[in-house]
Amino acid sequence: MAKEVTLLGMWASPLALRIEWALKRKGISYEYIDEDLFNKSERLLMYNPVHKKIPVLLHGGNPIAESLVILGYIDETWTQNPILPEDPYQRAMARFWAKFGDDKIWTIYVKIFSKTGFELENIRNEAVENLKILDKLLDGKKFFGGECAGFLDIVFGWIAYWTPFCEEITGLNLIDKTSMPNLEAWSKNFLEVSWVKEILPPPDKLRSNLQAFRKHVVAASNS
Numbered sequence: 737m738a739k740e741v742t743l744l745g746m747w748a749s750p751l752a753l754r755i756e757w758a759l760k761r762k763g764i765s766y767e768y769i770d771e772d773l774f775n776k777s778e779r780l781l782m783y784n785p786v787h788k789k790i791p792v793l794l795h796g797g798n799p800i801a802e803s804l805v806i807l808g809y810i811d812e813t814w815t816q817n818p819i820l821p822e823d824p825y826q827r828a829m830a831r832f833w834a835k836f837g838d839d840k841i842w843t844i845y846v847k848i849f850s851k852t853g854f855e856l857e858n859i860r861n862e863a864v865e866n867l868k869i870l871d872k873l874l875d876g877k878k879f880f881g882g883e884c885a886g887f888l889d890i891v892f893g894w895i896a897y898w899t900p901f902c903e904e905i906t907g908l909n910l911i912d913k914t915s916m917p918n919l920e921a922w923s924k925n926f927l928e929v930s931w932v933k934e935i936l937p938p939p940d941k942l943r944s945n946l947q948a949f950r951k952h953v954v955a956a957s958n959s
């Protein structure tokens with residue numbers, strides 16, 4: 737009998753969505769548990785005592801934390817529809833870019849929500865500088881993975897869906913056809929993939945969640 741698969745996530749978390757995309761891509765059924773991050777469950781604290789964060793994947797009761805680690809585990813455990821490249825050098829490069837995305841772009845986007853005035857303009861410039869690196873990485877390709885969406889598409893996928901909300905809420909322009917044509921086209925292509933679009937968070941609910949998040953972090957950084 738197949739071991740049970742459970743995901744501890746939060747519906748508005750781009751990092752939990754990565755895991756759902758990978759599971760869908762592989763055709764793995766899973767139970768999804770939505771965690772309240774303002775009132776963390778005993779279950780979350782027990783399964784991720786080090787970071788106390790989602791996502792956590794439970795496979796046959798064994799917990800795995802950290803979204804990039806989980807993606808690697810999924811690809812090694814269920815070998816159908818591989819997401820990482822086969823070639824060791826290409827795999828290493830995919831992991832290099834994933835780490836770059838999380839260290840740089842994810843961190844910058846989280847900060848964007850807390851900034852106003854000239855600080856917002858400065859962080860926008862930092863975001864654009866790093867997004868342009870991704871734009872270049874896409875030169876001549878439909879997806880980061882080539883002809884099909886793969887590991888890096890799943891890793892960067894949140895950028896495609898979250899950027900327009902981030903732009904709307906902060907009034908910034910981050911990705912457009914003129915300055916980042918590759919990233920703009922990729923965003924559209926990625927959001928059209930069947931296993932991607934079927935589990936996107938509802939736009940109105942996400943917008944309200946992000947507006948509330950911005951209000952909260954701006955107030956906290958001014959106090």
Ligand SMILES: N[C@@H](CCC(=O)N[C@@H](CS)C(=O)NCC(=O)O)C(=O)O
Pocket residue numbers: 746749750751752773788789790791801802803804
């Ligand atoms: N590096 C971790 C980051 C996970 C993370 O930041 N999760 C957020 C939700 S998107 C969280 O659980 N936040 C709760 C907290 O920080 O207390 C990963 O890739 O899984």
